[in-house]
Amino acid sequence: xxxxxxxxxxxxxxxxxxxxxxxxxxxxxxxxxxxxxxxxxxxxxxxxxxxxxxxxxxxxxxxxxxxxxxxxxxxxxxxxxxx
Numbered sequence: 001x002x003x004x005x006x007x008x009x010x011x012x013x014x015x016x017x018x019x020x021x022x023x024x025x026x027x028x029x030x031x032x033x034x035x036x037x038x039x040x041x042x043x044x045x046x047x048x049x050x051x052x053x054x055x056x057x058x059x060x061x062x063x064x065x066x067x068x069x070x071x072x073x074x075x076x077x078x079x080x081x082x083x
Contacts, residue, residue, distance in 0.1 A: 006080030007073035014066030021058030030054045 024030035028044040032054045042050035071077035 002082050003072065003079040006082050007069045009082075010065050010069030010072060010080055012069075014062045014064070014069060017058055017062030017065060019062075021055060021062060024058065025055060030058065 020031070028051075029041050030043075030051060032040050032042055032050070034040055042054060044051050068077055072079045
């Protein structure tokens with residue numbers, strides 16, 4: 001039971017990260033942490049290199065989480081350890 005919950009959690013987190021990346025791609029601005037006291041949000045016009053880097057990071061991270069969850073659900077990868 002906990003293996004299935006862990007796999008579903010990974011799939012949900014991967015889908016969430018991919019959704020944030022897709023929304024950022026559509027709008028042209030991604031959340032990327034903080035820059036001292038204000039949020040750092042690279043956009044397509046002002047900082048295209050950082051925008052593409054963080055977009056690739058969101059896409060690869062979300063895909064990796066979702067694939068790990070699907071493989072754990074199928075029993076082909078180690079499940080997430082929930083305590």
